[in-house]
Structures are given as structure tokens and as C-alpha cells.
Amino acid sequence: MSSSPVTVLPFLRDGDGVVSFEDCGIRLDFGRQRLTMSDLNRLISFAEDRKLMENFLSMMNGNLVNRTENRAALHTALRSQTANAPHYQEINQAKQKMFLFAKKIRSGELKGCKGDSFTDIINIGIGGSEVGPKALYHAFHEVNPKIQIHFLSSVDGIIFDRIVGTVNPYKTLIIVSSKSFKTRETLVNAAEIDKWLQESGIKGTDRAKHIVVVSANPKAPNILNLPKENLFPMWDWVGGRFSVWGSVGLPDVIALGPEIFSEFLAGAYDMDCHVANSPLNRNFAALLALISYWNATRLGIMLQCILPYDERLRMFVSWVQQLEMESLGKSRQTNGMPVIGSTGQGVWGGHGDESQHSFFQWLREGTGKTSVDIIWCEKPGHNHSVLNKVLLSNARAQAEALVARDPLTPYFNGVTTIAIDELTPRRLGSLMAMYEHKTTMLGALFGINPFDQPGVEYGKKLSLVAENNPHHQ
Numbered sequence: 001m002s003s004s005p006v007t008v009l010p011f012l013r014d015g016d017g018v019v020s021f022e023d024c025g026i027r028l029d030f031g032r033q034r035l036t037m038s039d040l041n042r043l044i045s046f047a048e049d050r051k052l053m054e055n056f057l058s059m060m061n062g063n064l065v066n067r068t069e070n071r072a073a074l075h076t077a078l079r080s081q082t083a084n085a086p087h088y089q090e091i092n093q094a095k096q097k098m099f100l101f102a103k104k105i106r107s108g109e110l111k112g113c114k115g116d117s118f119t120d121i122i123n124i125g126i127g128g129s130e131v132g133p134k135a136l137y138h139a140f141h142e143v144n145p146k147i148q149i150h151f152l153s154s155v156d157g158i159i160f161d162r163i164v165g166t167v168n169p170y171k172t173l174i175i176v177s178s179k180s181f182k183t184r185e186t187l188v189n190a191a192e193i194d195k196w197l198q199e200s201g202i203k204g205t206d207r208a209k210h211i212v213v214v215s216a217n218p219k220a221p222n223i224l225n226l227p228k229e230n231l232f233p234m235w236d237w238v239g240g241r242f243s244v245w246g247s248v249g250l251p252d253v254i255a256l257g258p259e260i261f262s263e264f265l266a267g268a269y270d271m272d273c274h275v276a277n278s279p280l281n282r283n284f285a286a287l288l289a290l291i292s293y294w295n296a297t298r299l300g301i302m303l304q305c306i307l308p309y310d311e312r313l314r315m316f317v318s319w320v321q322q323l324e325m326e327s328l329g330k331s332r333q334t335n336g337m338p339v340i341g342s343t344g345q346g347v348w349g350g351h352g353d354e355s356q357h358s359f360f361q362w363l364r365e366g367t368g369k370t371s372v373d374i375i376w377c378e379k380p381g382h383n384h385s386v387l388n389k390v391l392l393s394n395a396r397a398q399a400e401a402l403v404a405r406d407p408l409t410p411y412f413n414g415v416t417t418i419a420i421d422e423l424t425p426r427r428l429g430s431l432m433a434m435y436e437h438k439t440t441m442l443g444a445l446f447g448i449n450p451f452d453q454p455g456v457e458y459g460k461k462l463s464l465v466a467e468n469n470p471h472h473q
């Protein structure tokens, strides 16, 4: 048996040039990725030819960048801090409505139908109507939250029972969150929860004190037989997986407070400004996108592993997974022609320290190639300095260990480290916005539309057919 020839790939850090820099409280180091500075410079020229920045600014200005659905993609407008952003008035109006509602619930001015203050929220929603608010809540909720959020996403009665089994319906607010208000799981769960409320005696007009809806579908309140005031609006010009910055964030605004949510938006805006104003060779999102493009198309790396060494970022992994895989899992270009070569990678990951004792063996010595993002926060969110010392040592050590693979095998990893000074809501906003911009920029580089999801919609149709098939009862 003859062994395949092995080429030892260079690291970016082995040449001249800047491979690490800081902005928005984030230090990015891409020196352990497998390319040379001249490769990177060629990639930057390619990005210029592809009009990467022009595309990005066109998205922010509200042009119809989602061409298959003939829509804009204006998630940046939801967090803009300037009055000249597109749709400023209606965005601001919706935000004020959400903030006022949250303040009244938090102060106890708004109560349930029997006069109780709210202690629990059940957020019914799936995909983009769940993972973003869940990531934010998981990062910043208190040890014993005064108002706790429960996320009901899949149509799995076990989860349903576990949630309703721990809450008092008179002290519970239900948020039914669905951009389309057509998602089967969300509507079926909403009906089941409504039944539970009614069986608990919350009927007729009392229901309106316990259920609100978040949707871009103006018929949503009517569908659930609620007054139209119970609607918190979304718009078709924000994609579901980019929607945490608007009314989809309502459960967080209530449970964590408007101040935390405002900071989260401000952090995303910091990153929007960084990406809009930085040259390509100092631009976080553009560099992440270009390296990912290189990895997928030149090195055949089809996996992207996200490893936060911080419990608060555990749910962030699921959020990135939906963001990247739904946006970039495409094999047709925007012009309708099949893609030649590769597009988006499979995204997976987990808490870094736990993953060391689970799948790191595969990363270190398995027969695969992976691009890894290791994320840590320099200042901990707790007082256990010994624990933090060990955790951060692990993170730094693994960044080296994962690239130190046996040079005689054709398998390897490229590692990017992302060190955050301190995880505040503002920094989480910046981090999430950075990955959003990486994703949409990759769409432009691959020549695909990162804003639609026709494959998911096809699956939804087939599920309905299966549900109506008597042989599946």
C-alpha cells in the first residue's frame, strides 16, 4: 500500500504581517490558520473583485439583497443608533412598545388575571424565534432570576410537561414568537398551552393578560383570538435567524431588563461600525469570511468547530450553527446556476473544556480537517480565580495542541482565537454581529443568497403531507 503524499501546510503566523488585532473589546488571532500572507493578500484582492464591502453597505442601506425573496435584509437597522437608518421610526416605535411593556411587567404594574406579578415566561418559538433570545438569556440571567424564561420549541410533549409542571399559570406570560406565524410546531404548541391555560381557568378576555405574540404576520393576534394590541411587530425585511435584535428579543427585555438589551444592541452597532469602516486586512468579519472561504474551497475543510471556554456562551454555539448552516447550506448561486465546488461548512461545537474530554481526540488525531474557533473571556464573570486560571490555561493550550498534529498525516486543523476582554451584553452583541457579517460576506464570496432557506421550507411541506397520511397515524 502506498501512502498519499503529505504537504506540510504553512501557518499564517510564520510569515510577516499582522495576524492579530483588537477592536470592540475583542482580540482576534488568526495566525494558526493554514495559509500564507501572500495567500491572504490574494484573497483580499478577490474580495475587492467580488465587491465585498459594496455588497455589505448595500445590505445596510436596505437594497433588495435577498433576491430570491425580493427583500432587504435589514437586521443592522434594528440596532442602529442613528436616526437616519432605514425604517428608523417604525423600529423605534416597536422598541418603545416592547420596553414599556417590559418595564410594566418588571415593576409589577402589569399583572396576571388574578392579580399576580409574573414570575415566568414561556417563549413558544423555534429556529430564529428561539436560539437568539436563548443565547442572550443563557449568558446573562441571574442565579435565581426574578423572572425565568422557559423555551418551548419542538413539539415534544416531554419538554412541554417539564415546563408546565414547574410554573404557576396565573404568574406566567406566554410569548408566541413566529415571524411567519405559520410554523407548525409553534402553532401546535401555542394551542396546547392555550388548552392548559383554559383548563387552569384562564379563559375569555383573561387570556389576553397572559398571551402576547411576536410576528411579521399582522393576522397573528386574530389567529389566536387576541386583541391586536397584543402584537409586537417584526418585518419581512429581517430574516428569522437575524431577528434577535427586535421584538424576538421580548422575553429577554422582560427577564433581563431593557438596559441589558439596549447594551446588547449597542454592542452589535459597535461591530456594524467596525465592519463598515475597517479596511479588509483589519476587518474582523471580512477576515473570518475570507479564511473560511479559503478553508472550504482550497483546503477542503468542511467543518467549523466553535469552542467557547465560557458557560455563558454555551447557547451561542447553537445560534451560530443555525446562522451559518441555514444561510450557507446552498448549492445554487444567486443566478440559478449550480455552485462548482464547496459552500458553507458544517458548524458544531460545545463548551471547550467539556469538549476536551469528549471529541478532542478526534480533532487531535482523527482522519478529518477542521477549522476551530476558540473563544474565551479574559475577565471572568465569577470570583473563583483558581477555576478561571485553569479554564483559560486550557483554552490557550488547546489553541496550540489542535494545530500540533502529526505532520506525516494529511489531516490538520486551522485555529482562530477570539479573546473577549469581559463578557458584557455589549460584547455579546459585538460577537454575534461579527458572526452575522462573516456569514453574509461568505454568501457574497460564494455567490449564493445567504438570506433564504428553500430546503427547510420543502421539508415543512413534506411534514404536513406526512401528518395527513392515515398510514402515519
Ligand SMILES: O=P(O)(O)OC[C@H]1O[C@H](O)[C@H](O)[C@@H](O)[C@@H]1O
Residues within 6 Å of the ligand: 126, 127, 128, 129, 177, 178, 179, 180, 181, 182, 183, 186, 240, 241, 326, 453, 456, 457
Ligand atoms: O419564526 P418562524 O416563522 O416561526 O420560523 C421559525 C424557523 O422556521 C424555519 O425553520 C426556518 O428555516 C427558520 O429560519 C425559522 O427561524
